[in-house]
């Protein structure tokens with residue numbers, strides 16, 4: 001029986017919940033998040049997206065031709081995303097030239113390791129990372145200013161559709177995955193769930209320099 005993305009979500013509902021429901025998102029929705037905490041998340045997430053872009057390049061290197069159209073669209077979105085993070089940092093007078101915090105570093109290291117895995121593991125990990133933001137921001141929407149655009153950016157219907165198409169591609173890659181690869185896929189999914197939870201939590205542990 002091939003493994004599917006839906007099966008992962010069903011089997012590990014509790015773990016996935018910790019990735020997508022967190023006080024950070026609740027406080028953004030309530031407008032009570034401290035600016036310093038939000039800024040910490042913002043600057044670290046910029047670095048995360050830079051490393052995610054390199055992971056996306058590795059996914060493209062392994063992908064079958066039929067999967068390139070969607071993934072190349074994703075690369076275009078990443079170009080826009082990186083520029084947008086830079087614009088948000090400028091608006092908030094934040095320097096992006098900051099060291100990676102340990103949690104961010106761990107997550108980026110995990111993506112670098114994932115790049116060495118077989119395509120089904122990479123494709124499922126890539127989907128899970130995007131889904132975490134899609135569900136996390138969507139389920140805490142709408143958000144008040146100045147967080148509205150953040151919730152809309154990752155909670156919008158077009159992004160949901162993109163993530164669903166990523167799941168379809170991961171599922172097609174999983175169809176021929178052997179048992180050993182399936183085990184790696186499950187491990188990667190659970191690691192994404194843990195690291196997403198840790199990433200939200202990081203905002204509370206670090207003080208953003210003024």
Ligand SMILES: Cc1ncc(C[n+]2csc(CCO)c2C)c(N)n1
Nearest residue numbers: 045048049052077081129130133199
């Ligand atoms: C910790 C963390 N996890 C997931 C994402 C999701 N994500 C990664 S790149 C990107 C742009 C669109 O492809 C999005 C939404 C994130 N930003 N930060």
